[in-house]
Amino acid sequence: METLSYQDVNRHVIDRCREGDNRAQYELYKLYSKAMFNVSMRITNDYAEAEDVLQEAFISAFKNLHSYKAEASFGSWLKKIVVNAAINAVRKRKSELVPLEERTVGDVPDEVYEDETEWQVEKVRRAIQKLPDGYRVVLSLYLLEGYDHAEIGEIMGITESTSKSQYSRAKKKLLEIMREPQFAA
Incomplete structure (x- = not known):
């Protein structure tokens, strides 16, 4: 067989x-x-x-x-x-x-995470959710989905350099968000 x-x-x-x-x-x-x-x-x-x-x-x-x-x-x-x-x-x-300030991100209940790594991953995930749409999409496509900037540009109808700058700004904004008091703990 x-x-x-x-x-x-x-x-x-x-x-x-x-x-x-x-x-x-x-x-x-x-x-x-x-x-x-x-x-x-x-x-x-x-x-x-x-x-x-x-x-x-x-x-x-x-x-x-x-x-x-x-x-x-x-x-x-x-x-x-x-x-x-x-x-x-x-x-x-x-x-x-709809103004971005009026949007609410689906709040995830604060849970006690047994594993420090799991907690850190959840912290990053929640911070990514707070990124503006453009930043979050480029960051997700590049880091999580594995597309390069030329592919992202083609998919989104933007230039490769715009994708790179959006990604760079997204990383900076993500770090800012993660330094906010509710994330710093």
Whole structure:
């Protein structure tokens, strides 16, 4: 009996999706939804919006599955769709002209962290949430998603140098936020 590799199984599921198999679509969704939700959440910084982006991205992926050429992994292809949908959601939110000061970041209850590293990671995560949208998106795409500044520029419709300066400003602002009294403790 021949055993199939992960890539062969993935390719088989994708082929079934192209044929309109709903079970195969659900299999792909189960395989990738958690990771793609996390990508969306880091960019949108809003749980409900991240869920909406995730659903929109999967619908778009299934509609456009014919354009997936397997030159890159399916996860990479899907991640680009999620990143673009999340950035579009942030842009749409900006166009609503709600002042940044009026936005509230989903407060995470202050919990007692048993592990100092876990506490530090949570501290950085909360500080990143407080960054303005533009800074947070560039920082997330560069540090957490692994895009370079040329790719970020292309994705966001900005120049590579603008991406670099936004990233530099984001790092400075992040340090300022982390020095605030509620983070310094």
